[in-house]
Amino acid sequence: MGDMPDVAPSRKHTEVAVGILLDPQGRMLLTSRPAGKPYAGYWEFAGGKVETGETIEQALRRELHEELGITIAAAQAWRVTEHEYPHALVRLHWCKVTRWSGALEMREGQSMRWQTLPLDVFPVLPGAYPVLAWLAAEQGFIGFTHRLE
Numbered sequence: 672m673g674d675m676p677d678v679a680p681s682r683k684h685t686e687v688a689v690g691i692l693l694d695p696q697g698r699m700l701l702t703s704r705p706a707g708k709p710y711a712g713y714w715e716f717a718g719g720k721v722e723t724g725e726t727i728e729q730a731l732r733r734e735l736h737e738e739l740g741i742t743i744a745a746a747q748a749w750r751v752t753e754h755e756y757p758h759a760l761v762r763l764h765w766c767k768v769t770r771w772s773g774a775l776e777m778r779e780g781q782s783m784r785w786q787t788l789p790l791d792v793f794p795v796l797p798g799a800y801p802v803l804a805w806l807a808a809e810q811g812f813i814g815f816t817h818r819l820e
């Protein structure tokens with residue numbers, strides 16, 4: 672005894688690219704996490720882990736193509752947040768996407784909903800809460816952005 676540090680070694684961040692797809696009416700696209708992933712069934716913004724050598728925009732373009740079948744035009748980098756889950760410490764790179772080509776297809780068996788605030792989907796991944804607050808501020812929306820139960 673005595674050799675072990677009494678603090679957990681720091682965990683490396685997992686970098687994640689997340690797309691806030693906005694339609695011409697300003698609605699946001701939320702999708703449900705597919706079965707088999709941590710937090711399956713939770714609602715999220717589409718995206719996923721950045722792979723070695725990719726920029727955030729490249730990762731976002733790849734993920735949205737894999738998950739939704741669309742090809743995005745330029746994405747606007749917007750905010751960066753961090754969230755600690757039991758399974759991972761993630762750094763989320765939030766990008767707004769207003770232009771894409773192709774029809775939305777749920778290629779991973781997810782569900783999708785175009786949403787305005789307050790969201791009516793439930794539950795939402797906690798890592799997305801701060802972004803909902805910023806979107807609310809931007810839209811002049813006052814009140815709870817999402818349900819907690």
Ligand SMILES: Nc1nc2c([nH]c(=O)n2[C@@H]2O[C@H](COP(=O)(O)OP(=O)(O)OP(=O)(O)O)[C@@H](O)[C@H]2O)c(=O)[nH]1
Nearest residue numbers: 687689708715716717718719720754759761796798799
């Ligand atoms: N896509 C997405 N991920 C989010 C959001 N909020 C949030 O905390 N995350 C976290 O970011 C990480 C994204 O990883 P993921 O599992 O979706 O990524 P992936 O598709 O590359 O996963 P894979 O390893 O199964 O291929 C998860 O830990 C997830 O909990 C969100 O709104 N959208």
